Amino acid sequence: MLLNKQSFPMWIHKFMDKYDTPILCIQLGPSTHVVVVSSPYLAWGFLKKQDDVFISRPDFLSSYLISGGYLTTGMTPYGEQWRKMKRIIHREMFSPRIHKWLQPKRDKEADLLLWYICNQIEKQDVVVDGGMINVRTMSQHFFGNILRNMFFGKRFFGQGMEDGGPGKEETEVVDALFTILKYLFAFCITDYFPWLRGKTDFDGHEKMMKTAIGIVRRYQDPLIDERNQMWNNGARKEKCDLLDVLITNEDPKLTPEEIKAQIVEIMIASIDNTSNAIEWAISEMIDKPTILKRAVEELDHVVGCQKLVEECDLPQLNYLKACIKETFRLHPFIHFVPPHVSTMDTTVAGYFIPKGSHVILSRFGLGRNPNVWANPLQFDPDRHLLSEGNQVVLSDSDLRLILFSTGKRGCPGITLGTTMTTMMLARMVQGFTWEAPCNEPSIELVENHNELCLAKPLVAIAKPRLPRYMYPKY
Template structure:
């Protein structure tokens, strides 16, 4: 009886305290009314893809911050730069963690990496510092320049060979998506493994079956990472069933990608042990020989996989969209060509050293990032305590998502936001930067969880566009009036791969020949 009475008193005290606190705290951000226990999970499942449902609700409710409860998790979506800055700048320390979820756990090999690891993990702090000082520093960037140059030359070689196969006079119709994805994936493989191919590649210089399989698996992995999986909000279901099939798809994608990567890592580690390899030549060598890091083989493999995921999709997606928009607006192409011919000329190929003087090329890249971001949201940030942002209560454990679409296409910030207009980024006397720390758009994240690879990602993307525009003309295929700019329903990629008529525009001797 005494135990029962104590239980009733404790329960009453808990409910009274909770009620009192709720009366004095600010309201949650606006959002759909949740059902008891399960929240809005049923409505979410009825409105796939989830990111379009979220943005539709924000439009219908005329709000720049939205709260959706999924199970016991509050998902907070933000499309206003001022509110975004409060989350990631003013209160960055409170939102520097990541969700503990199935997709993040599988992708990171059990949280052995950097980007996807919850902030409370000491491994995250150690690896973040290691990446910044040993892998993504300015010194290391310069050290790897020859490898990036090699892939920039290989890009021209491949496109030029395709023109030669078709007709050097009339040009050839090419799949631009294949070209940009090949460059991006080749470059990061070259930097990490010292080779652009896992196998022999294709006879025409393009990707072989191993590279195609690898890129496809990385794309699937990225598509399902933090993809509103039901078991992330109801973890007990993982012990019963793979409710929406996400776990099976994720496991297969990670396994396929790492099948190619891990083999090379094992071989390289053995080469160092046997004394066959004695000189550091790429990032994998640096990983293996890190002093005082105590990295295990599993940690190296997981971190390499995360680097591969982080490096290739943003440049390839952005430049496919940029070329598509520029084909539809020839004046933009003409201005980009004028800048390249003025700064570089037609007697040599554009180099990384020219990038500071290519403001309009960078403006085209930045505009592609603004209007056509690689993903609808940034990676989620998790609230580590109860707090208040923009006058709203943000409960501990909330998942905060900054909308790349909402920020980049915000009509309160950008004039005519749905029009591709690089001129909006051109300011007198100032160099164009691809980052925006005011969060009026989100190309590379900021704060404690900001992207450490801004320099590498910016260099790869600008060089990709500069080499493609300088080296070739890109026109509509015969009998096509304009490029179709529709987005894919399930993501933000172009609904159909871009095909363009391509012709060389420089002297024959400037093109790298096999």
């Protein structure tokens, strides 16, 4: 089963369905207990009631390589290094103050998004007033651009394209990030038979990971070294982006290796959930025009047609946020939350869980649990409006679905992730009408074999719906 690891998550879910169980324990290799959970009640028992017990991460080859030998936050097992980096992330990188400071960079990217779409439409003179847009490529690069801008103060490693699209360097890096994501927490054999580690690259996992991480670091590390030198020799005096913040942080001081590994990890953490949600949300909206129409009406009502939607408008766009929340419920990017490892023997809801167990919450199983959600396979944003009154928040503290998870290992990028995702969808829906391509009757809402992303990247027709003068030009 592990050798065919692409289908392993599906095998687990089929097994849980067959035995109608919300909790399952599998022993992988000689000693690893993997506990899978798909009910909110049990998820609470693990991540809410005993957050301090299930606070560690497993020692996996991929985690070790990405984190530069456990120097970062997300991959690093519980201990002093994790605490240090988590503190930096919360206080220095994603605090409300820093979020506000970095807003101009996000605003610029939101404008460039409209400009990029308009450029694509103009280039395609076969269609009179609309153009085909590859939503997958566009959203992956939108989030990559924001993060590069936040860290390095620039969107491109090279020259980029004249129409605002990614150059070959950014394309190479984004592809490498998705390769890393594919092999991360992917039930690699050597992770469960540790004596194989270092002796044989059993399924080519190690080579693939090393190559992909090497690509990302080949572009990022020289920028970090150069900036470090500028601070050391006094050539730089003002903090303009997150890299400056990390280099100049005094308490505690970070080494260049810590900074390099942490930035790689953040790049990985911020690109998959966001871009996948945009692609599925627009696909579902094109497939169900009444939902798209309601989102447009909300934008017209809240923002109007005389100004572009801004970050300050986002809290009022409850229907749009309900669409995003529903997308995360039904279409998570991956099946599971990263494993939480227990730091001692314990009992949860009557089940004995030995120290060292890997607990994985199923995003897929929770989001589609028929005991929690009526008609779970139906895309229905209204269910969030009804349950949350008029203020929809993209959080999941009751663990009925997984967005950012919860507790000490919960996502530190919740504000940034929410803002970037909502803003991108808001700009797309306000600025353009979206339809299936002319030669296709509808959007194929089909998942990739054994994965949860769309089988075919979404290519849709966009037509401007605002007066021409409102679209930014560069």
